[in-house]
Amino acid sequence: MAFGRLERTAQPQPMSDINMTPLIDVMLVLLVIFMISAPLMSSSLQLELPKSEAATTSESTAFVAVALGPDGRLYLGDESLEDAAFDARLRERAAAQPGLEVQLRADQAVPYGRVAALIGRLQLAGLNRIAFVAQTQAPAERPATAR
Numbered sequence: 001m002a003f004g005r006l007e008r009t010a011q012p013q014p015m016s017d018i019n020m021t022p023l024i025d026v027m028l029v030l031l032v033i034f035m036i037s038a039p040l041m042s043s044s045l046q047l048e049l050p051k052s053e054a055a056t057t058s059e060s061t062a063f064v065a066v067a068l069g070p071d072g073r074l075y076l077g078d079e080s081l082e083d084a085a086f087d088a089r090l091r092e093r094a095a096a097q098p099g100l101e102v103q104l105r106a107d108q109a110v111p112y113g114r115v116a117a118l119i120g121r122l123q124l125a126g127l128n129r130i131a132f133v134a135q136t137q138a139p140a141e142r143p144a145t146a147r
Contacts, residue, residue: 062097062099062100062101063100063101063102063103063131064076064077064090064093064100064101064102064103064127065077065103065105066102066103066104066105066118066122067104067105067106068104068105068106068107068110068114068115068118069107069110070107070109070110072110072114074086074118076089076090086121087121087124087125090121090122090125090126090127091125091126093125093127094125094126094127095126098126099129100127100129101129101130101131102122102127102129102130102131103131103133104118104119104122104130104131104132104133105133106118106132
């Protein structure tokens, strides 16, 4: 009988590193999903703005965006509001910031009377600085004048 050490065979060591491949795969899938869906969420309000050669962007930092849709619905930012709630929100904003500028976007299919009525409502709420937003248009070629 031999008394000796019992030799143990070398077993594989437990893995102490995290496998990053599945985490990277999930991250890339989420990145692709957000890249595809981000442009779709940017603006839900589609207006056909009038075109103008002289349209420029406003330099004002404090403004509120008001839109009048082709169906006559009123929007404060991207949120559609009923008449009473719209007027109440405008009064709140005018009281909070007296020099606030209103950037008015109206679809070109909206009659002028509706736009004029909206301007009156803005002024009654205390907002007197109103900017009209239009799409920029490339200058048209001028026809040659006959001399």
